[in-house]
Amino acid sequence: MPLTRDEAIARADLIDVESMRVELDLTTDSATFESLTEIVFHASSATPTFVDLKAVDVHEVELDDEVLDPALAADGRLPITPREGRNTLVVRATMPFSNDGQGLHRSVDPADQAEYVYGHLFLDAAPKVFACFDQPDLKAPYDVSVRVPEEWVVTGNGDPVHEGDGQWRLATTKPLSTYFVTVCAGPYVSRTDAWTGPEGQRVPLVIHGRASLEAELDAQAPQMFEITRQCMSYFHELFGIDYPFGEYHQVFVPEFNAGAMENPGCVTFRDQYLFRGAISRASLLSRSNTIAHEMAHMWFGDLVTPVWWDDLWLNESFAEYMAHRALVDATEFTEAWVDFGIARKPWGYAAERSPSTHPVAGAPAPDGDTALQNFDGISYAKGASALRQLIAWMGDEAFVAGVRDHLTRHSYGNATLADFLGSMAAASGRDVDAWAAAWLETAGLDRLSVELTTTDDAEGMPVVETATLVREQPQGVEGEAPNRPHALTVTGWTDGDRAWSVDVEVEGDRTELPELVGRPVPRLVVPNAADTTWATAVLDEDSLRTLPTQLPQVTDPGTRAMLWAAVVDAVAEARMDPRQQVALFAEAFPVETDASILTLSSMYTLRTIGRMVPVTDRRSREAAVEQAARARLDSAEEGSSTAWLAARTIAQVAIEAEAIRPWARGAELPAGLEEDDDFRWLAVRRLAELGALDGELELMAEHDGSLSGRLAALQARAAQPDTESKDWAWGELAGRESGRSNYERNSLAQGFWASGGAELLAPYVERYLQEIPALSGVLGEDALARVAQLAFPLQVPTAATAEAVDAVLAGDTVSPAVRRSMVDQRSVLGEILRSQQVYGA
Structure with missing residues (x-):
């Protein structure tokens, strides 16, 4: 219990x-x-x-x-x-x-049959x-x-x-909480380095990986050591406290549920971060961010730990914020906040749209299971955004002083949110409790939009007559709006030129912008253009209509990232035709230069096609994405990160099997991807989705016997659109006696729903509702939550599916982890149904 x-x-x-x-x-x-x-x-x-x-x-x-x-x-x-x-x-x-990533997990590497254990x-x-x-x-x-x-x-x-x-x-x-203890054991290979501080402090650094990944470890360890040293220097100076836990080990372990875990002195990472094949800059940034995030925890979370799980969000919000700050200030990844805007914030915005949304802080956590359900994009992305707003409000110098006081006062002990806010108040002299009540203790998103009225100037050119920043607040628990202050920027763009930009401090529902009176009327008006606050940016109708031509010309990558997040919100809320998102991608992707935006805009658009675009239009929209990706591949420098991202998009969306069959067979591969097995697996899976496999799955499985290869093979086999494949895959995915690990079940779920029409997939709605909850006890709650999310029948978006899910949720037959996943995915299903109603099924 x-x-x-x-x-x-x-x-x-x-x-x-x-x-x-x-x-x-x-x-x-x-x-x-x-x-x-x-x-x-x-x-x-x-x-x-x-x-x-x-x-x-x-x-x-x-x-x-x-x-x-x-x-x-x-x-x-x-x-x-x-x-x-x-x-x-x-x-x-x-x-x-265990084989579900919780407790002491044991895994056998299929590449060499070596056994690995991690806690x-x-x-x-x-x-x-x-x-x-x-x-x-x-x-x-x-x-x-x-x-x-x-x-x-x-x-x-x-x-x-x-x-x-x-x-x-x-x-x-040093004194540790029980949940931080770990042991990692197996025939790991290791590489060593050291960090030396300004006063002669020395911390040995060690990175470990599976023996079958030794070549990848050798090639990538120098970059990881560099990021580790840079972040340790940065945090040492910023916090004014020496790293407190002896040697610093980073262990890349198999079948890990999360991205990483901040065990003091021994951080564990999912070993997909030891990248196989070609490594894009977006991938390097993501791994570097995780390294920085877990190191920030050594001070905030490990040195000082929450008293109870209801304050766990503060650990993650702080580390999320500090990781991006450290990358920008101390490493080559100065674009990290752009990545935050397009990779992390949409995750949190989606959590806010769900019925399971909750305040950043103060969400009830009567037990550990309940606390685990609130460990989501709100805890990470919204919390980090709130900290950015706190700093804008109180000043960075006071914030850093408050952090130092908090860490020093509670070293090797535990603290609460009230303790943290007390240190912030003492450092700033401001009413931090009132700020926290508005930002941390209420759920939901403010909506920000810009109202313009226009007139003609003396030369007959349209200019702004009045400009107002409008804030629409969510209602609080008892019907009172939270009245969150915002510090943000409003910018106008026309054909790649910044027409004007104004910094705004919002404290009411309507904020006049007199600085814009008489200024030119731009083609694109962007609230929160610098992406500094946490809110839904609602674009006016003219801006939405001109996005496909205007967004690609915006020169500020942070604004482009923020606009993509606004598009994801608009499609989810049925304010934008999902086919318009595809049209935007078709114009923007061929000229995009930021690695994170290339990666995430492709992922979001493929997801929209698979979920939101009417079934009868999907092939034509996939063709548009493929054409845009081929244009980017043709214009990119051969063998560049951009070229790899474009080729990976093509491999996932190609309409004609023969266009990618050579890639699946290891022939005619783009420059730099010749040894990239994961790229070949993308092509194999796409052939499986098209029902066009001709021996490629068996050929690739024989070629790549690694753990990643085994998972990719399961996913591809499950992706075949025929009755026999689906029946086999579901039995392996949902069977209590199948013996499949959490990773294997996740791969099967991802492949299962990737293909097949309603007639083939509809019977599995009821099977999902009966068989996935029954895995409770076979898998730990953390692992089961992910399986329940990935296996949810979003690909049968009908009223009957919604009603069946609602009937189960109305009872008490599912565990808290499964319930939370079902509630969240039921919310996404509702978004799909609303989009179908407005724009066609």
């Missing part, structure tokens, strides 16, 4: 953990491992409580000198009654390896590895030792030492 906040408060009042000693033996078998835990803790009274423990079998429990019955452990809890004062609890148990204990998986008081405010230092096969390497939160015969010991850590 999940730990409730009330239980956590009571246990924190009772218990203070002095130390944790954990011994793990990973050599017993492939399904389980042995775990011994010694917890030294102090109790304020002899009051019954419990230890969290999710074991396969509990062998011994001893509290001080008393032997307890192991059978007392049930439902993930071991009841104990400590004596007042100092206690020692020893638990020996057999624990389960991912967020949010409540620590009891699957060792006995503990599993809540973030009961921190303790850890002593961890691990026995592994002789050829394996071990690392974790403490500096690793190999003692011989497969026995490894990790140095005693």
Whole structure:
């Protein structure tokens, strides 16, 4: 059962953990491992409580000198009654390896059959590895030792030492929350470097990857070390506190659920970040951003940790903001805020449109499962945007002073939002609580638009007569609007020339812009042009109509990114015909230069075609995208990042199978993609979607036996538009006994819905509603949420589908993770149905 906040408060009042000693033996078998835990803790009274423990079998429990019955452990809890004062609890148990990315995950690399293990204990998986008081405010230092096969390497939160015969010991850590503890073990290959600070501080840096990815690690480690050193220097200077956790290890692990996890001293990353084949600048920026994000957590999140999960957003918002700031200020990726605008903000805007939207802060989190459901684009992108607005409002110098005070005051401990705001108020002398109430404690998006009236000047040219920035606010929980202030820029563009630009501070629903009176009437009027605030930018009808010709001529990439985000919103809200988005792409993509905009505008447009464009028009719109991508490929420098992005778009959308069949077979590949197996897999999957495979799947599967190749093969096989393929794929995806990992099920889900008409796919609506929720217990909630999202039947967008989903959501038969995914995807289904109603089905 999940730990409730009330239980956590009571246990924190009772218990203070002095130390944790954990011994793990990973050599017993492939399904389980042995775990011994010694917890030294102090109790304020002899009051019954419990230890969290999710074991396969509990062998011994001893509290001080008393032997307890192991059978007392049930439902993930071991009841104990400590004596007042100092206690020692020893638990020996057999624990389960997982294959869903939670707990101690075990994976076999199909490239060489090597086994890899890593610990991912967020949010409540620590009891699957060792006995503990599993809540973030009961921190303790850890002593961890691990026995592994002789050829394996071990690392974790403490500096690793190999003692011989497969026995490894990790140095005693600083106080850590349970969810930050990790152990990574296997025949990893490693590369080393070091960071040296301005006062002679030295931090060893180590990067690890699977043995089958050694060539990729060798080629890419120098760039990653450079970003790591640059960010460490930046954060060291900005925060005024030395990096606090010994060596700094970064481990690229297989089948990881998230992008990365900020385990102190031992960050784990999904190993897709060790890129195969050609690497675009957008990919490098994305990985560099993740490196910076996890490093920012070393101070904000790890050094100072939330008391409870309701403040987890602050960790992520802060790291999200700091990562982009560090890239812009300290690395070559000065365009990072452009990437934020087109990659991150639309994710958060989509979460705000969903019925599951919630405030950035203060969302109820009565237990861990509930908190996990609010861990989304609002926590990351909206929170980071709110921090940008806070800085604009209070000044950067005061913000940095407040951050330093917060980190210093609560080092190695826990803190709340109130603590953070207290430091901000002390540093700035402003009413930060009022700002927080408006920005952090209410859900929903403000809508910003510009109203112009026009007249003719003395020469008969149209000029602005009046200009007003209009703010439409969402209603608060009790019907009161949050009254969020905004600092933003309004800009007018005509044929690539900036007609005018004005900075605006918005504190009311209508803000007059007298500076624009008498100025030329532009073809394109852009609210929030610098993309500094969090709001839906509502373009006027004339601006929407002229976007296909005007957006490609806008010279500011930040404004172009913001306009693409506005287009995604407009299509989702049925304010823009989805075919108009395709028309915009057809004009903009051939001349776009920013790598992030190229990547994301392609992804969003392909998604719109697959979801929103009427079925009868899809082939013609795919043809328009293919033509635009070929134009960009022809104009790009051969072998450039831009050329690769264009070719990848073609491989995903080609209308004629013969146009990409040579690529799938490894022939006639664009320059720089000759060794790019992932590119070839794109072509194979497209052939599968077209029902045009002719041995390419088998050929490619034999050529690429890697973990990525195996997943791509599953996706391509599931993408074939025939009854036999769909029936097989669904059985593997949704079967409780299929044994498929979380990654395999995700790949199957992505392929399954990529092809097939309504007649073929309609029967799987009911199967989704019955069989995916039944995977609860087979997969952890974090992994199951992703499966439930990807497997949702958006490709059967009918009223009957909506009604069937609503009927399930009206009951109480699904777990919180599945419910949240279904609610969010039901919202997207509603957007599709509204677009169909307005623009045609």
